[in-house]
Amino acid sequence: MSGAEPLCLLRCYTRAGDQLEGRPLADVVIETARALDLTLAFAQHGAGGFGRRGQVANPILLEMRPAQQPIIVQILGQLTQLDALLINLHTRGLPDRLCVLEPFAAFDVQG
Numbered sequence: 001m002s003g004a005e006p007l008c009l010l011r012c013y014t015r016a017g018d019q020l021e022g023r024p025l026a027d028v029v030i031e032t033a034r035a036l037d038l039t040l041a042f043a044q045h046g047a048g049g050f051g052r053r054g055q056v057a058n059p060i061l062l063e064m065r066p067a068q069q070p071i072i073v074q075i076l077g078q079l080t081q082l083d084a085l086l087i088n089l090h091t092r093g094l095p096d097r098l099c100v101l102e103p104f105a106a107f108d109v110q111g
Helices: 025-035 059-064 079-091
Strands: 007-015 040-045 070-078 098-103
Touching (some): 007 025, 025 040, 079 098
Antiparallel strands (some): 007 070, 040 070
């Protein structure tokens, strides 16, 4: 596998109420990643936290406003694939959300 483009991890911090083309944003991102043949993609619901505007999301508030529940979408792939994914999503109207791209090193743990 030498000479292959290294893997990167893209994390997009979204909310349960975010939509793209009338569908849940996390679903659209994962389906688009699969269509572009990326290595792996999944969404994970957050229990709480705060965003870049300082708005706190805790379990009690999330019960009253479930659309605010944080969702992290993680996608693993080569940098060129992840660039293609982001361009695709932006041209389709991706909402303004924080995305982080970082190098990824994978290894197997033998037990």
